[in-house]
Amino acid sequence: MRDHTGDDEVKLTRNAMKVLERRYLLRNGNGQIIESPLQMFARVAEAVDAGRGHRDEFLNAMKNLLFLPNSPTLMNARTPLGQLSACFVLPIHDSLNSIFTSLKEMALIQQSGGGTGFSFSHLRPKGDVVRSTSGVASGPLSFIRIFDATTDVIKQGGRRRGANMAVLNASHPDIEEFIRAKARGGFTNFNFSVGVDDAFMRAVEEKREYPLINPRSGEITETINAESLWNLLAEKAWECGDPGIIFLDEINRHNPLPKLGRIEATNPCGEQPLLPHESCNLGSINLSKLVKKNELDWELLSELVHLGTRFLDFTIDVNRFPIQKIAEKTRANRKIGLGVMGFADMLAQLAIPYESTEALSVAEEIMREIQEHAEEESRELAERYGDYPNIDKGIHKGNRRNATLTTIAPTGTISIIAGSSSGIEPIFAVSFIRKILNGAELREINPYFKKLARERGFYSNALIERIAETGSIAGIPEVPRDIKELFKTAIEIPPKAHVKIQAAFQRHTENSVSKTINLPQNASVEDVKEAYSMAYRLKCKGITVFRYGSKGEQVLHLKEPPLTVDPEYTSCRSTRCIY
Template identity: 35%
Template structure:
């Protein structure tokens, strides 16, 4: 293999600017093959036996873009740099004190400095206007301190660090939830944050019954006073704690405020937090209230996850012909080997904080996903959004999921289960209970190496590296478009970008578009939702998916998108409708100042 594998200029640019290893001005990765060998050698170095054999197998898995590790792995593995190979972190609880707030800020800055995206739950901070009775001041509220984080992220960027990415979540019953909903409507505010509201099942019931909705905060953190008290489970608190009702709103009115903000400004998204916890394999030891910046990895405090995606286009035989089919055996074998590679990342990676290392090694979470799904469908002659596309996509993800779990069982036999493994509790979990009986029996006998195994990330940049295969489970956005790429020398260049399946069709002597071609502009929101729902039963982490909303979509119908997401069993929902603040979904490779957003094409922080 040589660099002819990089068939497009933009793929070469992505490799050269993001993943090629340099030491100062000294180039270490002279070719793409050097990058693959560097990564393969680093991940094989922790194998107890036959390292040369594993290095060769890992290299073969990486070549030809069959498996695309997360960007931090590609950029950092084997370089000897003090960096993390993990894309995704959720930070620890923010203590409701000035010391606690700035300790948390420091931890986040250290994590972003080493290349990690971070997520925070700001629900632990007391609401604005409440007196901090022990010091006599007035609390300024979560949103005010989010601005401090945003400034810190901007400062890190000014030092030459990679693009920062942060997620902020807030409970739907926090008294400052309305301020949180409106926080990004000013285009100058919180541009390095993505926002999600933690939506509970109780809130959705209140919305549908048009009931009152109390906004509350733990009583022991408030100035002494009167008012109704309700028991609530609150982040950072043990069990249910007394929470004082500070205000009461109409649930439907609050829901409509969320919808209007997301319709007009594409934020906040929603996180169906009860479902996240009900389906968490580690339900017996974790309570999750936040995610990584793009939402595909719900994590506990100090949780981390390493990511990688199987490029589905590399497993299609005889594309565009009546004999076109998926090589299922090769896909399952690749999934199994990818799990081993991602598991090794836990032992190779550095961690900005010791708490992160402890959490990662206790659970050994990995997030194996897919990319190129839309191109796979085109190459097989199946239209994205058809009934056949949902069935095929579900079948593909089911194979990946079950192959990943089988591989993790085998790794447990060879190397031991993850330290936090509790056989009886794990087998009682709702997701594990949905696995085939043969897999559950194998877990009962031999254990499991990794607490979680599947996630679908946005994969915007690594998909461009792989000659612009369609990203994650998203439809093809457009067959052709132009992207601006920032060069190492500081200049910007325009690059023509063509969808992988369309290019392959054209190179085989065909005119126009493949018969099954469809792009995002031709799909209604229901098609996006149903595709996400088709894969969700086989994803034990979560899915990063943007529901594209036409600019002229009726607001009166818009609420049904989110309610439909809830009814379909999704763990969260993010929409994007073009608007003056965020612009078009077709973001540039280097977004203009002030327009960082989770719903652009380059969404994964790599």
């Protein structure tokens, strides 16, 4: 791959440098930083390549911020820890042995920098019989609290706290308690999602009863009004942002390894459905760097897809997994997740509004291209290194190195390092104040807005100060209308447009798509239900909504000018983003 700078300079924003210094660059025993960003990228490139001849192209892509892997790879490559994956799912069966084995495994994964997902749907409901002790069961939520408390005391890789996903099926007798749980406070290290099937969605649509089933006995404990549960789900999501929804049947219609079992859970931000004891490593192409002369560089995109697929596949071979079962299953299935970041920044450069039909077309075209070239590279890797070992249990007929190839992650902190917008999210503000270390503050402004404002002759320092009060340009008269359309913030974009963008990417993504459906503070519960229904109709694999002001701990405050955010704030759903 050609060098796009011609030198060894890594061009980082001030905040990107602060984030790298705080969490990514290696330190000696005295806590002193002992590598530069370029040396970090070289460390990662050498470790992943492992002498296979691609070190320079990996380094070139990373140092030019064209492609970045998930955070554990940047942090842990060529270190004694050596754990390079972000996404894990662990099993929870209905026994203390299973529960506390998974608790230990979660601790080891989070210590190494990974995030974990669980389905608690197999646990017997609260109040059910426990024959071995002649007692009664305490139910899934009591055990989720234990996992939450454990996560609270484990600092991931010595640098960050853990993140989890808890899934409970809509048919579980404790589902109402689960739906209400986060609105009552606590569970700060978990995202919650309700697992729904087609039968539940049909029952909602037809206003029918829906059975709740004891997972221990398989017996129906009661039937409930499906629409009432749907309403409760939407009300609590409106209130606090949780729970989200996972469409289990849609996920399993695309399960590449159906003979190995049904997928029941995802990683913390929902973009990676996995079987128990699977892991996946992710990487993202920075679309904001691919616009040349007001056009997308499709040739460069193709190069980066081949490179990214190769990089992520190689990562599996050099990864030091924290648990042997995970090592075996990951190497047998070889799932990877290549995606994008900087989508909103790319649209701004192409003068395409985020909520336009053109944006939908571009999204689908880009992801189709990524999927096709990822498949091509996986075939080439299979010809050289062999098919993934479990291919006989999968849907692929041969010439395939990886069971899955593509994922849209939230990107979080790696988008800060790349200097791009997060994942496929819109911008959250045009200008804002970012708190950095030691109480210092740094004014940030969208570079593409700044460039257009200068070119069009309406830029001024006073204007930028006014924008930073709320982050929005909607009410500023001197900003032209077409510019306002181009730089709408996340909560100014209608929920339907958010869902349509998610669906456009999902059509050509093998795993899933992490996307937050942002809602203004005055949005209604009906707006939430409409977004949920639309996501199901458009065949999304899950959905998360966030109404501004619904979480007391949120770090984006629009009514306290100037708009100020934390050092690592992005639009990632999880309050403890692991990316």
